[in-house]
Amino acid sequence: xxxxxxxxxxxRPAASWCDAAPVNDADAGLPDWYLELxxxxxxxxxxxxxxxxxxxxxxxxxxxxxxxxNHALPAPVSASVAADLVARAVSERPAEFAAHFVFANxxxxxxxxxxxxxxxxxxxxxxxxxxxxxxxxxxxxKHGDFLGGEKFAxxxxxxxxxxxxxxxxxxxxxxxxxxVHHFIGGEGxxxxxxxxxxxxxxxxxxxxxxxxxxxxxxxTLVVGMADLHADRGGRIQYxxxxxxxxxxxxHVQLQHTRAGRDAAVKVGxxxxxxxxxxxxxxxxxxxxxxxCQIFSANLANDVQEYDQRTLQSHEAQHTTSDxxxxxxxxxxxxxxxxxLIQVQPGSHHTDSYQTCRNLLGSDEAxxxxxxGLEIDADQVKCSHGSTSGTISDEEIFxxxxxxxxxxxxxKIISLGFLNESxxxxxxESVKEMLFARIARKFAAIG
Amino acid sequence: xxxxxxxxxxxxxxxxxxxxxGLTLEVPKGQVHAIMGPNGSGKSTLSxxxxxxxxxxxxxxxxxxxDINLLDLEIDERSRAGFFLAFQYPHEIPGVxxxxxxxxxxxxxxxxxxxxxAVAFYREMYAKMDELGMDRKFTARSVNEGFSGGEKKRNxxxxxxxLEPKYAILDETDSGLDIDALKIVAQGVNAMRxxxxxxLVITHYQRLLDYIVPDVVHVxxxxxxxxxxxxxxxxxLEEKGYDWIINExxxx
Ligand SMILES: Nc1ncnc2c1ncn2[C@@H]1O[C@H](COP(=O)(O)OP(=O)(O)O)[C@@H](O)[C@H]1O
Ligand SMILES: [Mg+2]
Numbered sequence: 001x002x003x004x005x006x007x008x009x010x011x012r013p014a015a016s017w018c019d020a021a022p023v024n025d026a027d028a029g030l031p032d033w034y035l036e037l038x039x040x041x042x043x044x045x046x047x048x049x050x051x052x053x054x055x056x057x058x059x060x061x062x063x064x065x066x067x068x069x070n071h072a073l074p075a076p077v078s079a080s081v082a083a084d085l086v087a088r089a090v091s092e093r094p095a096e097f098a099a100h101f102v103f104a105n106x107x108x109x110x111x112x113x114x115x116x117x118x119x120x121x122x123x124x125x126x127x128x129x130x131x132x133x134x135x136x137x138x139x140x141x142k143h144g145d146f147l148g149g150e151k152f153a154x155x156x157x158x159x160x161x162x163x164x165x166x167x168x169x170x171x172x173x174x175x176x177x178x179x180v181h182h183f184i185g186g187e188g189x190x191x192x193x194x195x196x197x198x199x200x201x202x203x204x205x206x207x208x209x210x211x212x213x214x215x216x217x218x219x220t221l222v223v224g225m226a227d228l229h230a231d232r233g234g235r236i237q238y239x240x241x242x243x244x245x246x247x248x249x250x251h252v253q254l255q256h257t258r259a260g261r262d263a264a265v266k267v268g269x270x271x272x273x274x275x276x277x278x279x280x281x282x283x284x285x286x287x288x289x290x291x292c293q294i295f296s297a298n299l300a301n302d303v304q305e306y307d308q309r310t311l312q313s314h315e316a317q318h319t320t321s322d323x324x325x326x327x328x329x330x331x332x333x334x335x336x337x338x339x340l341i342q343v344q345p346g347s348h349h350t351d352s353y354q355t356c357r358n359l360l361g362s363d364e365a366x367x368x369x370x371x372g373l374e375i376d377a378d379q380v381k382c383s384h385g386s387t388s389g390t391i392s393d394e395e396i397f398x399x400x401x402x403x404x405x406x407x408x409x410x411k412i413i414s415l416g417f418l419n420e421s422x423x424x425x426x427x428e429s430v431k432e433m434l435f436a437r438i439a440r441k442f443a444a445i446g
Numbered sequence: 447x448x449x450x451x452x453x454x455x456x457x458x459x460x461x462x463x464x465x466x467x468g469l470t471l472e473v474p475k476g477q478v479h480a481i482m483g484p485n486g487s488g489k490s491t492l493s494x495x496x497x498x499x500x501x502x503x504x505x506x507x508x509x510x511x512x513d514i515n516l517l518d519l520e521i522d523e524r525s526r527a528g529f530f531l532a533f534q535y536p537h538e539i540p541g542v543x544x545x546x547x548x549x550x551x552x553x554x555x556x557x558x559x560x561x562x563x564a565v566a567f568y569r570e571m572y573a574k575m576d577e578l579g580m581d582r583k584f585t586a587r588s589v590n591e592g593f594s595g596g597e598k599k600r601n602x603x604x605x606x607x608x609l610e611p612k613y614a615i616l617d618e619t620d621s622g623l624d625i626d627a628l629k630i631v632a633q634g635v636n637a638m639r640x641x642x643x644x645x646l647v648i649t650h651y652q653r654l655l656d657y658i659v660p661d662v663v664h665v666x667x668x669x670x671x672x673x674x675x676x677x678x679x680x681x682x683l684e685e686k687g688y689d690w691i692i693n694e695x696x697x698x
Pocket of ligand 2: 489
């Protein structure tokens with residue numbers, strides 16, 4: 001669905017940050033510590049070099065996508081577009097949900113919290129800065145580790161405005177997901193959505209970010225960040241569903257997990273849209289018993305490039321992690337998977353697994369896999385592997401022998417290939433949303 | 447118009463190596479025929495050639511389903527025309543649920559724009575699974591993945607029941623089944639026997655034919671039918687093996 005472009009209703013022109021720090025309408029009233037953090041980030045952004053070909057963390061990436069300084073902050077969408085977007089978002093969400101927020105061009109359009117447990121908080125970041133300053137100060141924009149995306153991270157920190165703060169105090173559990181839609185529209189604009197999830201002891205929450213374009217064809221940039229903190233026995237599932245327009249949209253998503261004692265964190269990436277995507281996923285298991293599972297399903301066609309870098313960092317004994325990524329590629333699409341398992345000194349009795357599978361639907365598609373392993377402990381079980389292949393003729397034959405036409409058979413098999421990763425996520429309603437989106441893209445690419 | 451599955455002088459080869467060497471056989475509608483034959487005689491090849499497997503080249507002969515020349519059709523068209531093969535070794539399809547698979551096969555038989563009634567579909571499938579003693583969990587599991595040999599065979603029969611073909615070939619459906627499972631599967635097949643449907647049952651063992659009683663038994667050897675008889679032929683083969691037939695001169 002393509003909507004009309006947003007009307008220019010802002011009272012001053014949106015700034016481009018070619019030569020000035022991005023300025024936001026809502027700056028007034030932000031705490032000093034945060035404004036300082038932002039200006040430091042802006043200085044860092046300007047000081048950091050743009051990655052070059054020799055940078056290992058950008059190996060195989062097409063660096064032409066890294067031109068990011070020519071974007072501007074967007075104008076708000078008009079009231080009629082806003083109403084359409086909210087209707088669109090509401091129609092897709094499952095019947096049961098803990099909270100639902102809709103942002104467009106950095107502004108909050110819609111907020112509903114029908115099933116939040118008592119004491120749990122879901123607040124736009126800007127509101128949380130005012131009303132929950134201590135929690136924000138403890139967790140917001142705190143970590144400085146990235147996998148090559150430092151410059152993007154600095155820009156994000158300097159400019160972030162929209163996004164959700166999710167806080168589940170001790171023992172609070174929501175079965176239904178927190179759903180957050182992020183829309184972007186306008187030629188040459190950028191948004192910087194932030195998602196901060198804090199699950200205290202034995203709390204449990206599932207958050208899904210959906211990234212979508214308002215218009216079908218536009219140069220736009222999303223630089224998002226998701227920070228996940230799970231304390232003792234806490235459980236977080238975080239899903240990034242990226243379905244931006246594939247004609248001009250770029251998406252950088254930087255995600256960081258800190259899993260404490262016996263905490264369990266699941267992270268899922270579904271990439272369907274955008275012309276270029278960079279996902280960085282750092283997952284730290286910092287206390288014993290922590291478990292991280294990272295899944296991804298990517299359906300890339302045309303000239304889409306999906307670049308994913310991951311770290312499974314085992315920093316305590318008896319920690320476990322599993323990574324399972326799947327790429328289905330068509331036409332001249334490219335994917336890059338670079339994953340590192342690091343078992344830090346003394347992190348004995350660690351189990352860590354990593355698998356990347358590529359299904360090549362065309363001779364011109366290109367899947368690059370760089371698995372890596374660094375082990376500095378004993379009693380460790382680790383495995384990593386990547387495979388690339390085409391759909392087997394025998395599988396297609398079996399489906400055709402049941403009357404299913406060849407094209408349809410290929411689609412069903414590719415869909416099944418991607419489903420294998422999504423199935424590992426929790427929550428039927430979240431999975432159904434993801435399945436529906438994948439099926440939609442398969443239908444569209446014919 | 448003849449109402450039968452009619453195989454005439456069928457020659458087929460793999461990589462230039464001829465496996466079917468002039469095979470002729472007719473299964474009239476309403477009948478059950480059995481094919482028996484030693485390992486490697488070409489039984490699975492025959493079934494896959496009829497299904498349209500691309501490894502095999504037909505160099506001569508024809509296969510008619512009623513008045514339709516199957517060899518003129520694409521693989522999936524043959525199935526939709528009413529042909530079904532229960533495979534000896536069914537393939538696994540990771541990530542595709544059994545229910546979605548069977549549903550897609552049914553959907554492919556509907557006119558464009560018409561959607562399957564999901565509620566009726568599941569009701570029907572559950573009833574058929576109950577008949578076959580299949581647990582409901584098999585609807586959600588990936589097609590054949592991690593199924594035991596016997597579970598795969600039941601799943602083939604489930605598909606046959608859901609697709610209601612005019613003619614079906616069952617390729618060693620009995621192998622991998624214990625006697626109880628064999629009885630259940632045979633019951634399922636017998637329930638489908640009708641004047642409107644023909645079966646060709648491939649087996650090694652007369653045991654299956656105690657439960658699915660054939661009208662005619664054929665012996666396949668070296669790519670040809672070398673002997674045809676009544677159901678008592680199965681017992682004779684069980685007792686005496688194949689050599690006495692193989693060594694007798696082929697009837698002119
Ligand atoms: N795809 C194939 N490639 C090469 N040889 C094959 C192939 N399929 C069958 N054959 C050969 O054809 C002969 C018949 O095999 P098959 O039809 O499986 O026998 P049966 O089912 O009667 O045991 C065997 O010698 C087998 O090795
Ligand atoms: Mg065989």
